Structures are given as C-alpha cells and as structure tokens.
Amino acid sequence: MDFGSFLAAPEIKIRIVTYRDIFQDKAMIENRFGEEYRDRSAIIKLDAADLKQLNVKKGDTVILSNSFGRIVVKAEESGYDTPHRGLAYMPNSPWSNMLVSDETGGTGVPKFKDISVTVTSAKGEKVTEFKP
Amino acid sequence: MEKNYYVCTGCGLLCDDIEVESEKNIINKVYTACRVGVAHMKEVRGEAGFRVDNAPVDEATAIREAASILKNAKNPLIFGLGTSTDEAQKLAIELARKTDATLDDTSSFCLGPLVEALLQDKIKTCTLDDVRNKADVIIFWGADPSDSHPRHLSKHSYFPRGSEKQRGWEEERTAIAIDVRKSHTAKICGNYFFQIPPEGDAEFIDALIAALSGKLPKTSYNYPPKKILELANILKGAKFGVIFAGLGLIYSLKDMEPVFRLMKALNEKANFQLVPMVGHYNMRGFNENLYAETGYVNRVKFENGTVKHGPEYSVVESLKAKTVDAALIIGSDPLSSLPRSVSKNLLEIPVISIDPCETLTSKHSKVYINTAISGVESGGSATRMDGIKVSFKPVVETARLSDEATLKKIMEAL
Structure with missing residues (x-):
C-alpha cells in the first residue's frame, strides 16, 4: 500500500487514458457550454478498488492534478470486467486537456491519451466550469 | 419517386444517403443519419455575426481587421480546416503562401x-x-x-x-x-x-x-x-x-x-x-490538397516563395515555442482540443476565428466571423476517410458567409 493511503484525505497516482463517447460528442455539437456536455465530459471512470481507497463514492467529486493543471470532476466506477487499478478513463474534452503535458520531445504530438495525475477527494467542491 | 439525398459532414464517413425535412430554411427532421449526424445537421444557430474585440461589427470591419492582423504579423499561424471544403482549403494554402504563414491542421497530432x-x-x-x-x-x-x-x-x-x-x-x-x-x-x-x-x-x-x-x-x-x-x-x-x-x-x-x-x-x-479512421470530415482532403501543392501533408512554413517542413512548424511546437505572432483558426477550437499547457499561448497573440459556432477559441479571439456550416448551409467537395471524393450541396440557405467566401474576402483585403 502506498504512503498516500495513510493521509487524512487519501490520494493515489493514476494514469488516465482518454476516449471518444458518442453521447458526449452529440452534446458538444448541441451546446459546448451546456450542462449536458459538462456532465458527460467532466467525469473519470475508476476501478472500484481505487474508489474505495480514495474513500469516495460514485458521483462524488474528485480533484485531478499534476504540474500542468488542476480540475474537479465526478468519479464514476468503470464497470469493466477486468480490474484496472491505477488506470482510469476519461472522455477526451477541454477537462482532460487541462492535464495534458506540453512535453512532446519535439514531435508535435502531445500525450492526449496518457496522462499521469494525482487523485484525491474534492470534498464536495463543484465540477470545474469552462464558461465563455 | 426520386429521392433527394444529402451528404452528412458530421465525420470522415461522409454518409451520402441522408434525407431531411426542412421548412423556411430550418431542418425539422433528419433521416438515416446517426446521433452525431442528426445533431450536426440540426445544429442550433444564433444570429449571424461579426465581432472585433468581442463587440459586434459589420462584415467589412471584421474582414479589414482580419486582413490587418495577417498583414502585420511576421509569422502568422493558419490552423484548422478539417471541417472546411476542398475549395476553402486551397484558398487557405494560397493565403498561407501570400502571408508567409505557418500552416498546419489537426492531422499534425493525429493521423x-x-x-x-x-x-x-x-x-x-x-x-x-x-x-x-x-x-x-x-x-x-x-x-x-x-x-x-x-x-x-x-x-x-x-x-x-x-x-x-x-x-x-x-x-x-x-x-x-x-x-x-x-x-x-x-x-x-x-x-x-x-x-x-x-x-x-x-x-x-x-x-x-x-x-x-x-x-x-x-x-x-x-x-x-x-x-x-x-x-x-x-x-x-x-x-x-x-x-x-x-x-x-x-x-x-x-x-x-x-x-x-x-x-x-x-x-x-x-x-x-x-x-x-479519419475523424473530421475533410482532414484527409487537407492532407491531399497540401501534398499536391507542396509535397507535405501538414506542418509547413512558407517563406519568400519556398516551403519549409518539419515538427517545428506543427501547431503544437510553434505555439509552445511562441514562434508565431498571430493566428487564423478556421473551424477548430484549439483552446478546447489542444493541451491547455500549449494553447494558453494563443491568449498572447491576436487570433482570428472563423467558425460556424461559438467556441472557447472564438470567445477569446480578436476577430470572430460566424460562418456557414459546410455541408449544411454551404456546398463544396471533400475527401472521405478512404480517399473517395464526395461533392455536396447545401441543405438550407443562409446569409452567413462560407469559409471559402470569408477567405476570399480576407485575401482581397490584404
């Protein structure tokens, strides 16, 4: 068990893989500043064991942070059959892009689908908003 | 009965079997298309508009301001074009040549x-x-x-x-x-x-x-x-x-x-x-059009009639290194779709946004021109993900300028 688990608010290190979601895409076309797009984008799908370690319930907000940014999103359970502790999934969106490194090794291709962050409970803090 | 089919420009598949019911230039029903396609074709539109510094202006002022930004820039970035017609893309390449610009599209960080x-x-x-x-x-x-x-x-x-x-x-x-x-x-x-x-x-x-x-x-x-x-x-x-x-x-x-x-x-x-699996409906078209013109599919810099190419001319590296001093963004929202650690540098330079919808980028632009949705409100041609050429006509009429018409006017004003 890593040290983070013993802190008052447990924090764990997570690798995020982003993906496309048709319902989220549709919501973006209809209104990219709307609630539906936010609700379908500002989420992270975690392994059930990671949720437990973080001491957060499904639907609670969590803070995702690294040296590039900090966002608050809703935690969900992934529901995948295979366990994936330490790996989590997020739809690709302005929220996930807040955390993507600018380090590209000069290739011009950021690691959109491979984001390392620390996760901790947001203790009720609201989801990050992108207002125009 | 002869059916009237339309092409959906919602993604790189360019489905050509779409039927619609429309009245007074409003699309009421879309048949055959997928969830994304229906949303795309029925996209809710506000009033057409031109803005400079977030204040409404007339067309001539917006075009004049856009031209002046490009004219005063030493190395403008032209980026986007994945959801523009071939005709608009070719004009953008010509504009890039004329303004000694760095030109790139989303394929630079995808396919x-x-x-x-x-x-x-x-x-x-x-x-x-x-x-x-x-x-x-x-x-x-x-x-x-x-x-x-x-x-x-x-x-x-x-x-x-x-x-x-x-x-x-x-x-x-x-x-x-x-x-x-x-x-x-x-x-x-x-x-x-x-x-x-x-x-x-x-x-x-x-x-x-x-x-x-x-x-x-x-x-x-x-x-x-x-x-x-x-x-x-x-x-x-x-x-x-x-x-x-x-x-x-x-x-x-x-x-x-x-x-x-x-x-x-x-x-x-x-x-x-x-x-x-090309996402944007005409990303492949951009690659093909630029390739025919320069021998490269993306990431080029025009300079006194010559073309340079390399990762340093990609949208990501040129924004990161701050080598570009203005940006013309066509049908793209880099403030949402690029890492914020990179796209934040757009906030330091004058940006012209040409887009059918309001985006984070359009909201932070010096000049915003609200254009027609290509494939819905304006016609043209594009390349499907597998290289097949597809032509399409508009489904409804609009007073908005197409990307092509906008670029033509900016070019004339230069």
Whole structure:
C-alpha cells in the first residue's frame, strides 16, 4: 500500500487514458457550454478498488492534478470486467486537456491519451466550469 | 419517386444517403443519419455575426481587421480546416503562401503520418466500398467507430451484405478489436477482443509478426502466446483483410515503422489493406490538397516563395515555442482540443476565428466571423476517410458567409 493511503484525505497516482463517447460528442455539437456536455465530459471512470481507497463514492467529486493543471470532476466506477487499478478513463474534452503535458520531445504530438495525475477527494467542491 | 439525398459532414464517413425535412430554411427532421449526424445537421444557430474585440461589427470591419492582423504579423499561424471544403482549403494554402504563414491542421497530432504513408504508396489501402463488398477479416486497432464513426459498422465494415459477402457478418466476416479498453466496438467483436496495456501496441505488433511466421510470440507484459497464435491464424486466412487504424494505435507508436512491418508481414501470408479512421470530415482532403501543392501533408512554413517542413512548424511546437505572432483558426477550437499547457499561448497573440459556432477559441479571439456550416448551409467537395471524393450541396440557405467566401474576402483585403 502506498504512503498516500495513510493521509487524512487519501490520494493515489493514476494514469488516465482518454476516449471518444458518442453521447458526449452529440452534446458538444448541441451546446459546448451546456450542462449536458459538462456532465458527460467532466467525469473519470475508476476501478472500484481505487474508489474505495480514495474513500469516495460514485458521483462524488474528485480533484485531478499534476504540474500542468488542476480540475474537479465526478468519479464514476468503470464497470469493466477486468480490474484496472491505477488506470482510469476519461472522455477526451477541454477537462482532460487541462492535464495534458506540453512535453512532446519535439514531435508535435502531445500525450492526449496518457496522462499521469494525482487523485484525491474534492470534498464536495463543484465540477470545474469552462464558461465563455 | 426520386429521392433527394444529402451528404452528412458530421465525420470522415461522409454518409451520402441522408434525407431531411426542412421548412423556411430550418431542418425539422433528419433521416438515416446517426446521433452525431442528426445533431450536426440540426445544429442550433444564433444570429449571424461579426465581432472585433468581442463587440459586434459589420462584415467589412471584421474582414479589414482580419486582413490587418495577417498583414502585420511576421509569422502568422493558419490552423484548422478539417471541417472546411476542398475549395476553402486551397484558398487557405494560397493565403498561407501570400502571408508567409505557418500552416498546419489537426492531422499534425493525429493521423497525418498514416495518410502521408498512403499518399506515398507505402501502405496498401482500399475504399470503404471494397470493405463492404469483399472484406472477410476486419481489425479495429485503437479505434472505436461505434462512438467515433457511428455508421461505420452498419454501412460499411461489418454488418452489410456486400456483393461478395451475401452471408454477412454471421458467417462471412470476422471483426477483431485490439484496444486498451473494452470499447463499444470491442463488445461487438466478442471473443475477438484483444486487450493490451497502454503503449503495448508496438510489442504486440512484433509478437503478432513472430506468430505469423510460426514463432513463439513474446511480450514483456506476458500476453498469452496462444491467443496471439490464434489471432495470427485468423489473419493468415484472410482473403481481403482490413485494418482500421485509430488514434489509440497512432499515439502509442513512436513512428509508423511497426505498422509498415506488420503490413509487410501480413501481405506475405494474406491480403491486407489499411484505412485510417479519419475523424473530421475533410482532414484527409487537407492532407491531399497540401501534398499536391507542396509535397507535405501538414506542418509547413512558407517563406519568400519556398516551403519549409518539419515538427517545428506543427501547431503544437510553434505555439509552445511562441514562434508565431498571430493566428487564423478556421473551424477548430484549439483552446478546447489542444493541451491547455500549449494553447494558453494563443491568449498572447491576436487570433482570428472563423467558425460556424461559438467556441472557447472564438470567445477569446480578436476577430470572430460566424460562418456557414459546410455541408449544411454551404456546398463544396471533400475527401472521405478512404480517399473517395464526395461533392455536396447545401441543405438550407443562409446569409452567413462560407469559409471559402470569408477567405476570399480576407485575401482581397490584404
């Protein structure tokens, strides 16, 4: 068990893989500043064991942070059959892009689908908003 | 009764069998299209508008201001164009040449390297019609068309009864997914889902190549060799195999060499083609148009009549290094779609946003020109993900300028 688990608010290190979601895409076309797009984008799908370690319930907000940014999103359970502790999934969106490194090794291709962050409970803090 | 079909410009499939009901230039119903296509064609529109410094202005003022930004810039960035017609793209290339600009599109950080390889005949490819009519083994690699290209499986790749595949998916097609997560497409593939760890693609490719020639496939993540050998056997038997390559595959590779190796090995044993899962409806068109003009598919810098090319002229590196001093963004929202650690530098330079809808980028632009949705409110031509040219007419009329008309006016004002 890593040290983070013993802190008052447990924090764990997570690798995020982003993906496309048709319902989220549709919501973006209809209104990219709307609630539906936010609700379908500002989420992270975690392994059930990671949720437990973080001491957060499904639907609670969590803070995702690294040296590039900090966002608050809703935690969900992934529901995948295979366990994936330490790996989590997020739809690709302005929220996930807040955390993507600018380090590209000069290739011009950021690691959109491979984001390392620390996760901790947001203790009720609201989801990050992108207002125009 | 003769039907009037439209083309959906919602994604790289450019579905050409769409019917609509419209009245007074408002689309009430859309038939045949997918969820994304319907939303795209019925997109809610506010009033047409031109803005400078977030205040409404008339067309002439916005065009004049845009031209003046480009004229005063030493190295403007022209970026976007994946959702513009061929005609608009060609004008943007001309504009880039005229203003000594850096020109790039989204393929720069997605499928550009694969499209380039196809244009240079480094990889065998085919059309989606070939897939529908002939394909017996279909691989979705790092791609989830059920979410990104919703009619891909039903219209082209898996479910249809093609001319040489009358027994369809039940008997004559095998769909395989290779991915890091069980996507909706992977679920359809059932037992033919091969789950690999993130960035495990190159190793999986080499293990598969070993298995194709009867060697024991090994990976550092201990993928069961038996499963890879089973996969190799299916692929060896393919009479017309297709790999649909998505971003999951591309992002995990340092370069395209593993893909070239795999295609070579597959074609020594069977018959395989590759089609990139192009997202934006005319990203491939941009690559082809720029290639015809310069010999490069993206990432170019025009300078006194010459063309330079390289990663330093990519949208990401040029914004990161702050080498560009103004930006013309056409049909794209880099403040949302690029890492904020990179796109934040856009906030320091004057930006012209040409887009049919308000975006974070348009809200932070010095000049915003609200244009027609191409394929819905304006016509033109584009290239489908498989290289087929598609022409389309507008579904409804609008007073908004098309991208093409906007670029023409900016060019005249220069």
